[in-house]
Amino acid sequence: MPEPRIVIIGGGHVGLTLALRLQRKLRPDEATVTVIDTQPHMTYQPFLPEAAAGSVEPRHVVVPLREALRRCQVLTAQVTSIDNAHQELTVMLGDGKVEHVGYDVLVVVPGSISRALPIPGLAEHGVGFKTIGEAIYLRNHVLSRLDIAASTHDEELRRRLLTFVFVGGGYAGIEAMAELESMARDAIRSYPPIAPEEMRWVLVEAMDRIMPEVSPPMGEYTRQRLEERGIEVKLNTTAKSFTDGHVVLSDGDEFDADTVVWTAGVKPHPMLEDSDLPRDAKGRVECTAKLQVRGTHTVFAAGDCAAVPDLTSSDPDALCSPSAQHAVRQAKVLADNIAALLRGQPLVNYKHRYAGSVAGLGLFQGAAEVYGVKLKGFPAWLLHRVYHLARMPTASHKARILGDWLLELPFRRQVVALGELHDPRAEFIKAANTRGLPRPHGGVAAG
Template sequence: MAVAKSEPTRILILGGGYVGLYTALGLQKKLRANEASVTIVDPQPHMTYQPFLPEAAAGAIEPRHVVVPLRRVLKRCHVLTARVNKIEHDRKTVTVEAADGHIEQLNYDVLVVALGAVARLLPIPGLAEEGIGIKTIGEAIYLRNHVLTKLDEAASTLDPELRKRLLTFTVVGGGFAGIEALAELEDMTRFATRYYENIQPDDIRWVLVEAAGRILPEVRETLGVWTVEQLERRGIEVFLSTAAKSFENGHIVLSDGTEFDSDTIIWTAGVKANPVLANSDLPIDKRGRVEATAALQVVGHPDVWTAGDNAAVPDLSRTESDPTATCPPNAQHAVRQARHLSKNIIKVLRGGQPTDYFHKNLGAVAGLGLHKGVADALKLKIKGFPAWIFHRAYHLKAMPTFNRKARILLDWTLGGLFRREVVSLGQINNPKEEFARASKS
């Protein structure tokens, strides 16, 4: 009598960012035929390599080259373009809203929670209406076109107060995302002024607002101080220990009493775990992250795995000095956790035991515009051009797929030979405007 063949284990991955993509890549590489089916769910059909967003916004990299198409690289996985609404682990179901708007439930045997983080917005008047984020490729493209459009508008206006407002650009948040976006875009606008007869570099005002007393908390304080000095030498105004009180109608009010108008407000003041986690029956900590073991399993649920920004993973490299230490939410840990996570899932599927994740932070590196950077890595302080080279080399190595590595390297090579493009494609933001205008004529 023939024995019925068991069904493949259903592995469901929520999120297509660092953790989701790298976990799926590891699984499709190591799984045997019919051992398991892998489904990955994300609202976007691509993974975005966020450290390259500032360069994409500034025109140093083609925006399409900083995203990895999920269906192209995950050929042995099922890719579902949908948004996760609810996780019910007791029933082993996840409720999602598909791209066409319909709601469906997905069943699973093994769940991977890799929903990442979203922008942390504060209850500041005007923030929701005036703020621009830079966590997605869409925001990066929009920001580039927006900033260059403001230069065009300023070059054509006859109103000196409006011109001043148009040429004032504000960044809120002094972490890596804020500093890199500020530095790259300031570089871009200064370069662009050579093509405007009536705009000089000194006419453009860039402002950084940071509530803490320092910037770049991921590097040692002396490097943070050095970075502030470099930004100020470029004419950038830096407000430390200063909170934003209001952004209503583009009128910025700071906690020290400073007030000014700005048509561009870039918000990079922190992130928070995906709020979907609060609508689940999984254990979460006070910061809204899923509680995880060092083996990357959710506490109390060995068939649920997690990693990355939405996970509170014990940092074993620091637990001797701080037993409650968790891994910081950065790409360095997310990529390594994902690779470890895929190996652990394979081990457990085949009857083995998972191993703990351990990685000592190698440091941090930030780009400060073209040919400028800062790094605190391998116990070394690196500044200027060497740090910029280190920054590009590290992130190029971390970028998934040879295809994307090659395209980015080519972008950098062409940019070095022919300089960056500073043309605005502002019509992308309202593509039907001309069609609508023609229909009325």
């Protein structure tokens, strides 16, 4: 009898945590596990702000799937449709070929993508903050704005270059902005022409508070700390236009900005639209408390793309929030339930009371609320680092990140823009297009 085929769609934090646990729990002859993702690595997103700010080497916050999942099959491909009626996936490989992949047990954990709104100019001038590529881009972009501003005498251009706008006051937006502002404030010590007060950092939030993940007092504390650093926090405000880099806000404020970062929410992965799985009004896969997709026996889901009942709430219709804390714990229960399913054992419900949140607000600054205990400043910042270091997969990546942090103690973090990373062939193309031009004196011919 062939071994059952377990297929996991998504190699993000949930998918990797699930696959690692299945590697440990299942015997080699008990099932085959295949992980399908468009990327060959998992990005630990809570460390993206520190990677953008230069506190952590970007390579250290990504885990190669093939390195971590020695007993699993890893397929770098894009799932284009799910046909659960026939237990089959349609996938597009890297070379453009289309194949069909069968399964006995399916796990749907593709995560989410940025939820952008149809605001004029956003697509042309905005950038998200969900991938390591976006984090590296923003780091290089912010530092390059300082470079250009330090060398221009055009005051209007200088103001535009030194204006940074973040839309979205949740954890992603707050941490990204706080870390990048801290990095820029540290970097301008190397740019004598620029004074710290010349930089303008603007946070735009449609709600009447920031960081809804924590209590209102902690959210207010965070807002005050940001404003003490000169960051403008605009509550009950929305963005109306970013056309040609000209920012128009609903409170009547208008100004030019060369940096627009969009962190105003996420939505389930669009891959789910071409599937026969039940979904709710927000596009999430409907699940039972056992993390099984409703109406199915061998299909499971978890994380941002799943609507999972919150059994800790008195509201019978309450769902678990789309947080990393729930996602990782769901992955562990999910692995246990899949092993139980294969062995004919009863499945268990997912039930976890939200423990709280920790946030880094730049070097030595943070805010945390864990089981009702509030921490501020350095203790919160330290807890943020310790917590996420413990959650980082693989011992080697933990060690590398710890090494990055220890190097910060005797040395300043490196603040240099490597813009060539975004267009590495530009210089070569320029050189190739200058054939026939006189060679500069002293040039050395190749070959």
